[in-house]
């Protein structure tokens with residue numbers, strides 16, 4: 001079995017892993033890298049390899065996992081496309097924000113034929129099967145396990161083992177584990193981070209701006225916000241659709257989130273900034289209503305709290321760098337302990353980590369000796 005590291009290794013963004021065995025060649029995710037330009041924006045996969053792909057599987061609709069899908073189609077991909085219904089529902093909007101307009105027609109045609117699966121399904125390609133499970137990262141998000149009958153590799157994509165909101169299925173035993181190393185060796189537990197965010201918000205009773213991605217994080221935040229909060233009106237429908245995802249949540253959480261969403265205030269650009277917490281998307285100020293909201297908040301000295309990854313060359317990075325925004329991580333990836341537990345549950349296999357720098361990977365290796373902290377985009381391994 002050959003594993004090609006097409007993106008997201010030694011870097012954050014353009015996450016993409018190729019797996020070839022038994023006469024089959026598949027791609028797991030096709031992301032883009034926010035803040036990069038030119039060829040580095042897309043996965044490092046050449047046209048011949050793209051043309052030879054039998055299928056692409058998309059784990060979830062965040063830009064660093066799906067943003068390159070229309071580009072892939074424009075480069076001659078003609079295999080099968082697999083994703084969950086929740087990912088499919090968000091795909092066009094995400095590609096509209098991060099894809100290129102001239103690639104969108106290829107996507108619009110191919111999207112019609114995308115094959116939808118549910119977390120827990122096993123997709124048999126003949127010569128290779130792909131098992132799936134809930135990721136706990138977004139509603140409808142999944143991890144993948146590819147098996148050729150001899151060897152198996154698990155690509156976790158983005159997972160959250162300790163989400164208070166979403167459920168994650170255990171990772172199966174495998175010969176190679178490709179972990180979500182987004183947070184490197186960060187060991188601060190989720191409940192500590194959440195307490196810090198609650199405290200930060202409580203100390204700003206006149207309101208604050210919380211830029212977030214459209215999927216996943218709004219659910220985690222809604223669960224911890226004070227009773228009175230606002231959302232950009234355009235988020236109501238997609239967030240309601242995420243809450244409606246069957247079987248994605250921990251017990252009772254979907255009913256609680258439905259009630260909180262019903263009671264949330266709608267905000268639009270025609271209103272002044274509210275005297276309560278306001279959520280807008282995306283999380284970096286690169287797209288969506290956050291572009292204007294962040295600009296206005298910064299001009300008016302309205303507090304801004306960033307809770308996710310801050311890529312360079314984004315409005316979020318500019319604001320954070322000039323101290324006009326603060327940052328407290330709201331964990332939506334594994335902590336160090338989370339990744340060690342996943343690795344032990346998978347039978348302590350050989351391990352790679354995606355979505356972080358080589359420096360962060362080396363730090364994580366201190367706690368996870370089987371981790372290869374040298375693997376980078378453009379490389380490949382055989383198992």
Ligand SMILES: [Zn+2]
Pocket residue numbers: 060062065137158
């Ligand atoms: Zn994600």
